[in-house]
Amino acid sequence: MPSILDIYGALLNYWGPQNWWPGETTDEICIGAILTQNTNWSNVEKALMNLKRKGLLSISSIASAPKEIIEECLKPAGTYRRKALYLMDFSKQVISQLGCIEKLFTLGPNKARKWLLKQKGIGPETADSILCYGGNFPLLVIDAYTLRLGKRMGWLSPEINSYDKAQEELQLYLPKDPKVLGEFHALIVKHSKEICRKKPRCSMCFMMPCCNAVKDAQI
Numbered sequence: 001m002p003s004i005l006d007i008y009g010a011l012l013n014y015w016g017p018q019n020w021w022p023g024e025t026t027d028e029i030c031i032g033a034i035l036t037q038n039t040n041w042s043n044v045e046k047a048l049m050n051l052k053r054k055g056l057l058s059i060s061s062i063a064s065a066p067k068e069i070i071e072e073c074l075k076p077a078g079t080y081r082r083k084a085l086y087l088m089d090f091s092k093q094v095i096s097q098l099g100c101i102e103k104l105f106t107l108g109p110n111k112a113r114k115w116l117l118k119q120k121g122i123g124p125e126t127a128d129s130i131l132c133y134g135g136n137f138p139l140l141v142i143d144a145y146t147l148r149l150g151k152r153m154g155w156l157s158p159e160i161n162s163y164d165k166a167q168e169e170l171q172l173y174l175p176k177d178p179k180v181l182g183e184f185h186a187l188i189v190k191h192s193k194e195i196c197r198k199k200p201r202c203s204m205c206f207m208m209p210c211c212n213a214v215k216d217a218q219i
């Protein structure tokens with residue numbers, strides 16, 4: 001039976017590196033992580049481009065920008081008023097409490113995560129995206145795709161629905177390497193969107209011989 005790490009290698013071989021998280025700066029990675037909640041990446045890209053055109057693609061510039069301008073830029077990303085509120089609040093807190101986002105990462109992963117989780121609109125998935133892709137901390141981002149694939153493959157028990165528990169379980173079998181964990185999350189998303197969909201395309205999936213859901217004929 002291949003290990004989770006073997007499957008990571010096979011996914012990487014099959015799909016190639018996903019080059020996550022797209023973003024030229026740490027600020028851009030954090031902004032993208034907040035905007036991607038409940039929308040697809042192409043919508044986020046449009047919003048990021050709007051911010052860039054207005055010279056607002058940084059935490060310090062967002063913190064001091066007029067709300068109406070930020071809202072206008074974020075329209076393509078959906079629920080733009082709420083996202084503008086969260087993004088502006090986050091940016092103001094970063095500037096007033098820390099000075100810059102890099103300072104957050106000097107606190108270490110535990111304190112930085114606690115700080116992020118206190119911010120409006122930031123849950124564990126967004127916090128860990130910021131910490132893994134922006135701060136280079138070894139944290140596996142868990143999302144609905146990870147839970148679904150993990151349960152189908154038998155890596156996670158069917159009852160697990162807790163973010164922290166799923167993360168703890170999966171990280172046990174993976175190296176504490178942010179590059180591996182970041183890439184694994186991206187590959188899980190890719191495989192889940194293309195093949196292990198809600199209605200899975202098992203006949204196209206190279207993981208079929210070692211997939212619990214197929215063995216148990218759950219699908």
Ligand code: SF4
Pocket residue numbers: 152153195196197200201202203205206207208211212213214219
């Ligand atoms: S074999 Fe089917 S259920 Fe299992 S991982 Fe592949 S697509 Fe998903």
